[in-house]
Amino acid sequence: MYFIAFHTPCQGVVDVVSGSASPSSPPPIYDAAMDTLDESIDAARSLIDGAQAITVLTGAGISTDSGIPDFRGPNGLWTKDPAAERASNINFYVGDPAVRRANWAQRAKGSLWANVDPNAGHQALVELERREKLHTLITQNVDELHQRAGSSPDRVIEIHGTTRKVACLECDYRDDMETVLDRVRAGEADPPCPNCGGILKSATISFGQSLIAEDLQRAERAAVECDLFLAVGTSLAVFPINETIKVAHQTGSKVIILNGEATVFDPIADVVLHAGISETLPRIVRAVA
Numbered sequence: 001m002y003f004i005a006f007h008t009p010c011q012g013v014v015d016v017v018s019g020s021a022s023p024s025s026p027p028p029i030y031d032a033a034m035d036t037l038d039e040s041i042d043a044a045r046s047l048i049d050g051a052q053a054i055t056v057l058t059g060a061g062i063s064t065d066s067g068i069p070d071f072r073g074p075n076g077l078w079t080k081d082p083a084a085e086r087a088s089n090i091n092f093y094v095g096d097p098a099v100r101r102a103n104w105a106q107r108a109k110g111s112l113w114a115n116v117d118p119n120a121g122h123q124a125l126v127e128l129e130r131r132e133k134l135h136t137l138i139t140q141n142v143d144e145l146h147q148r149a150g151s152s153p154d155r156v157i158e159i160h161g162t163t164r165k166v167a168c169l170e171c172d173y174r175d176d177m178e179t180v181l182d183r184v185r186a187g188e189a190d191p192p193c194p195n196c197g198g199i200l201k202s203a204t205i206s207f208g209q210s211l212i213a214e215d216l217q218r219a220e221r222a223a224v225e226c227d228l229f230l231a232v233g234t235s236l237a238v239f240p241i242n243e244t245i246k247v248a249h250q251t252g253s254k255v256i257i258l259n260g261e262a263t264v265f266d267p268i269a270d271v272v273l274h275a276g277i278s279e280t281l282p283r284i285v286r287a288v289a
């Protein structure tokens with residue numbers, strides 16, 4: 001009854017140098033209604049205090065304060081570099097060696113996320129784990145900033161993969177991105193898989209690729225098993241992972257949404273916070289004194 005559709009071609013995910021296809025987050029808002037925000041923060045803290053198993057879903061908004069750029073804004077990666085957008089489509093990537101060569105060259109230059117560190121939002125979610133309340137952390141981001149902040153890798157589901165690793169499109173080969181970039185810098189413009197000769201690609205889910213069924217099943221299970229679902233920095237517009245919030249709600253979990261702007265799931269949430277994430281998340285995960 002609660003099954004999330006598997007094998008659905010990914011509708012809104014990206015590859016290349018990127019984080020997520022969500023529209024760019026607005027600047028933190030909420031200065032006029034501080035009392036209301038404070039009340040909402042108190043309500044969220046109470047829910048977190050009372051919860052025993054929290055499943056978190058994060059999106060691009062949590063990484064914005066780390067300087068991860070958006071894609072389609074005026075300074076977006078794709079706006080400035082249409083070739084990067086083509087490389088994010090699996091058909092172009094597989095079908096055109098020139099697209100792959102350009103993509104590897106861009107990565108090898110190291111211009112991608114050179115000095116990107118986790119921010120207070122990522123660190124706040126580590127606190128949830130320290131308080132032994134975190135069931136699972138599902139992220140739509142491909143930047144590994146949750147793990148870099150200190151979240152346990154086995155608690156994190158990277159539903160759209162990671163750009164810090166490379167995978168073969170033909171066999172099970174996986175390795176660190178840097179290992180393959182060293183080959184590019186040494187002269188291999190389009191390095192093939194060392195095991196089978198197949199095409200290598202960053203270990204993200206590109207447009208046209210299916211999500212990994214096992215990851216979706218884990219995410220669904222985490223939505224069913226939690227008693228509180230916390231959505232952070234996501235417009236909840238990307239299917240099918242946005243189904244997890246519905247599943248959590250339908251199976252009796254409380255729901256908190258923290259995002260810079262309204263989402264279509266705000267009406268089912270117990271607490272909605274439209275506020276800056278790196279400022280607000282640390283306040284709501286802190287134990288009530």
Ligand code: ZN
Pocket residue numbers: 168169170171172173193194195196197198
């Ligand atoms: Zn291979």
